[in-house]
Amino acid sequence: MKKQLFITLAAVTAALGSLAFVQAQGNGGQAENQEAPAAQAGELVQPFDFPHEPHVAVNQIDCQYCHFSAERSRSAGVPPLATCMGCHTYVDGEAQAEDIAQIRQFWERGEPIPWDRVYRVADHVYFPHMRHVSAGVECADCHGDVGEDISVIQQVNQPLTMGWCLNCHLEMDASRDCTVCHY
Numbered sequence: 382m383k384k385q386l387f388i389t390l391a392a393v394t395a396a397l398g399s400l401a402f403v404q405a406q407g408n409g410g411q412a413e414n415q416e417a418p419a420a421q422a423g424e425l426v427q428p429f430d431f432p433h434e435p436h437v438a439v440n441q442i443d444c445q446y447c448h449f450s451a452e453r454s455r456s457a458g459v460p461p462l463a464t465c466m467g468c469h470t471y472v473d474g475e476a477q478a479e480d481i482a483q484i485r486q487f488w489e490r491g492e493p494i495p496w497d498r499v500y501r502v503a504d505h506v507y508f509p510h511m512r513h514v515s516a517g518v519e520c521a522d523c524h525g526d527v528g529e530d531i532s533v534i535q536q537v538n539q540p541l542t543m544g545w546c547l548n549c550h551l552e553m554d555a556s557r558d559c560t561v562c563h564y
């Protein structure tokens with residue numbers, strides 16, 4: 382099953398590869414005007430490591446307590462600093478006590494924490510979180526086991542290619558109409 386999935390994915394990716402090539406040539410092989418794509422493994426520059434594990438696995442905080450808009454909008458949302466302060470006004474931390482001190486300094490200065498974005502689809506693609514959440518697709522199906530395996534999010538756990546989307550849409554009988562994903 383896993384193997385079959387991989388083969389289909391490889392085929393679609395290969396087919397798209399040539400499209401991408403043509404497109405890349407069309408604008409001189411550069412993509413300067415596009416917004417920066419999500420960083421790949423090792424390229425992220427976060428202000429400090431945010432460990433999902435003590436929040437998700439240990440304290441059983443629901444994903445949507447922090448990623449508050451996943452159920453009702455296109456983006457899942459990144460928690461505002463006020464959400465952190467609800468607890469870290471009191472919770473000091475141990476191993477990362479310095480980072481907790483930093484969080485409080487951001488708060489005193491009235492600045493948001495400048496998180497680097499990890500996952501981002503191409504500009505011409507529409508990805509609605511709410512449709513997936515309401516269809517019962519789990520966060521972990523797409524983002525992996527955030528909390529245990531990948532406590533500090535620092536790599537794209539899946540490729541965000543068209544083949545990846547289509548494969549699941551085929552399996553779960555969701556739409557494969559070009560216009561649902563492309564503007």
Ligand code: HEC
Binds near residue numbers: 445501524535
């Ligand atoms: C206490 C708040 C909190 C909880 C609970 C939480 N997260 Fe996060 N999450 C964050 C913060 C802060 C970031 C930004 C830092 C980072 O990317 O490492 C983040 C980043 C992410 C990202 C990457 C976002 C991007 O930049 O593309 C994903 C995916 C994610 N979380 C999924 C989850 C899932 C799934 C759960 C539940 C199992 C969860 N989170 C629970 C606070 C939280």
Ligand code: HEC
Binds near residue numbers: 447465
């Ligand atoms: C519902 C309460 C709650 C919220 C909301 C919350 N945290 Fe935490 N956080 C905790 C608890 C409890 C721990 C574990 C503390 C410990 O082990 O000493 C923790 C641990 C941490 C740690 C590791 C501390 C250490 O020394 O190991 C960091 C960093 C952190 N949180 C950052 C954040 C950030 C950033 C936010 C906002 C996006 C946030 N937390 C939101 C409760 C919360």
Ligand code: HEC
Binds near residue numbers: 448499501
């Ligand atoms: C069907 C796959 C899928 C599911 C299910 C899913 N995500 Fe995502 N997630 C993505 C994709 C794709 C992106 C990039 C979207 C974009 O660039 O517009 C993303 C981006 C994010 C981000 C980046 C910031 C933002 O505002 O979107 C966070 C945080 C996140 N997801 C958290 C979650 C949480 C929490 C859940 C479960 C409630 C979840 N995701 C369910 C695929 C998924």
Ligand code: HEC
Binds near residue numbers: 509
């Ligand atoms: C793990 C499975 C899975 C993955 C991966 C996935 N989707 Fe979906 N998608 C679904 C399901 C299930 C639905 C809900 C269908 C429904 O509501 O009837 C859906 C619905 C949608 C819809 C709404 C379709 C409509 O009929 O209006 C869009 C748009 C969409 N997905 C885009 C994407 C994009 C873009 C990606 C890749 C970046 C992606 N999806 C990856 C399972 C997935």
Ligand code: HEC
Binds near residue numbers: 502550557
């Ligand atoms: C379920 C969502 C989904 C559907 C349906 C879909 N696409 Fe895509 N498509 C994507 C995603 C995601 C990408 C971005 C791939 C990347 O960035 O690697 C993409 C990229 C592309 C590209 C650009 C190639 C590239 O590498 O950037 C073309 C051209 C394209 N799609 C055409 C189509 C056509 C034609 C259809 C209908 C037959 C279609 N797509 C249906 C999600 C979808």
